[in-house]
Amino acid sequence: MNSGKTLRVGMLGCGAVGSEVARLIAVNQSDLAQRSGARLELVKIGIRNLAVPSRANISQELLTTDLESIVSDPEIDLVIEVIGGIEPARALILSALENKKSVVTANKALLAKHGGELFAAADKNGVDLYYEASVAGAIPILRPLRESLVGDHVQRIMGIVNGTTNFILTKMDEKGAPFADALAEAQSLGFAEADPTADVEGFDAAAKAAILASLAFHSRVTDADVFREGITQVTDTDVAVAKSLDLVIKLLAIAELTKDGAISVRVHPTLISRTHPLASVRESFNAVFVEAESAGAMMFFGRGAGGTPTASAILGDLVAVARHRVSGGVGPRESDYAERIIAPMGSTRTQYLIRLDVADRPGVLASVAQTFSKHDVSIQTVRQTGLEDEAELIIMTHKASDAALAATVADLKSLDAVKRVASVIRVEGMST
Numbered sequence: 001m002n003s004g005k006t007l008r009v010g011m012l013g014c015g016a017v018g019s020e021v022a023r024l025i026a027v028n029q030s031d032l033a034q035r036s037g038a039r040l041e042l043v044k045i046g047i048r049n050l051a052v053p054s055r056a057n058i059s060q061e062l063l064t065t066d067l068e069s070i071v072s073d074p075e076i077d078l079v080i081e082v083i084g085g086i087e088p089a090r091a092l093i094l095s096a097l098e099n100k101k102s103v104v105t106a107n108k109a110l111l112a113k114h115g116g117e118l119f120a121a122a123d124k125n126g127v128d129l130y131y132e133a134s135v136a137g138a139i140p141i142l143r144p145l146r147e148s149l150v151g152d153h154v155q156r157i158m159g160i161v162n163g164t165t166n167f168i169l170t171k172m173d174e175k176g177a178p179f180a181d182a183l184a185e186a187q188s189l190g191f192a193e194a195d196p197t198a199d200v201e202g203f204d205a206a207a208k209a210a211i212l213a214s215l216a217f218h219s220r221v222t223d224a225d226v227f228r229e230g231i232t233q234v235t236d237t238d239v240a241v242a243k244s245l246d247l248v249i250k251l252l253a254i255a256e257l258t259k260d261g262a263i264s265v266r267v268h269p270t271l272i273s274r275t276h277p278l279a280s281v282r283e284s285f286n287a288v289f290v291e292a293e294s295a296g297a298m299m300f301f302g303r304g305a306g307g308t309p310t311a312s313a314i315l316g317d318l319v320a321v322a323r324h325r326v327s328g329g330v331g332p333r334e335s336d337y338a339e340r341i342i343a344p345m346g347s348t349r350t351q352y353l354i355r356l357d358v359a360d361r362p363g364v365l366a367s368v369a370q371t372f373s374k375h376d377v378s379i380q381t382v383r384q385t386g387l388e389d390e391a392e393l394i395i396m397t398h399k400a401s402d403a404a405l406a407a408t409v410a411d412l413k414s415l416d417a418v419k420r421v422a423s424v425i426r427v428e429g430m431s432t
């Protein structure tokens with residue numbers, strides 16, 4: 001019910017997401033008022049450059065280049081931040097919180113680096129800092145972790161949280177395309193940026209992994225805690241071999257509790273069974289697979305990027321923080337009471353698929369097997385394909401620690417019979 005109150009909203013940024021937020025606030029005004037209990041009025045939009053023409057539908061008198069004037073304006077109650085990046089977003093959000101404005105942001109890089117400082121400022125000032133749009137775009141995943149699953153014990157999260165890399169890996173899988181061709185297609189269709197580093201090197205997914213791990217395990221996890229490996233080394237041969245084994249390669253953000261209660265958090269290309277629910281997540285879609293002690297396995301699927309889907313998550317948060325403002329309180333917040341430690345990557349245990357180019361002569365398999373055994377890495381299967389005096393060995397291990405596997409690979413490289421370690425890819429979600 002509308003209380004008759006008006007809440008004034010200021011927005012920092014007006015790109016693909018911001019302009020959709022502005023449009024949706026305008027077209028849904030009556031519903032948003034009924035749902036939040038107050039009329040939501042977008043009164044100011046801060047942008048860096050007034051000359052950018054892509055805001056044809058935005059009323060020009062709302063625009064200002066004085067971003068600070070939005071976060072310090074006593075008439076503004078709620079602030080939406082969609083400029084991205086660390087600064088000036090961090091200083092502006094801190095200033096908004098200090099000025100008792102609740103903030104809605106989509107800024108994963110900022111939250112993964114400075115979340116602790118920002119949440120403390122929100123707490124101190126008795127306002128909300130909501131950020132559903134920062135991970136997996138439109139997909140409601142942060143609220144379920146923070147609220148619906150707060151009575152359970154999350155054990156593991158595996159997410160496809162970057163649409164660009166999922167699109168590239170899908171094209172490599174469907175067409176047998178090399179990485180460079182699939183990236184070029186993603187760029188031509190607007191799925192990948194001209195500089196695709198943040199996506200293909202896993203930085204974007206690592207920030208999202210830190211946010212997911214913090215919420216799931218009630219501990220403060222930052223981007224620096226996340227082991228990160230991108231997809232630029234994944235070849236069309238890796239994809240073809242995966243297919244022949246009924247596996248598929250996905251860039252997964254994985255956060256799990258070790259048996260000692262530490263947090264293992266990482267982003268890397270991962271082989272999963274083609275029957276795993278995440279294997280069916282194709283093109284630029286995102287999905288987050290959650291395993292909790294009592295709830296069991298769940299999967300959240302949808303659009304992880306794009307102006308309108310991301311704006312949906314922002315409007316959901318906007319209504320939530322407006323409701324809290326109308327009722328005079330703040331909403332449920334994350335906690336970091338558990339203070340779990342981060343497990344070093346070397347102690348993380350997974351299976352591995354290793355491809356080796358070797359000489360094809362008596363004793364080679366024995367010396368390779370001996371090297372695995374020396375580091376206590378157990379081999380599950382070996383497949384050999386040969387051509388004249390050379391062969392390729394495709395070795396699947398049982399679970400081993402990352403440190404033991406790295407030592408095995410270093411030793412394999414020094415064996416006479418091993419011409420090349422062609423690839424090493426982690427395997428998840430299988431039975432051993």
Ligand code: HSE
Binds near residue numbers: 161163199204
């Ligand atoms: N660049 C991201 C992606 C979307 O490709 O999924 C924003 O996080």
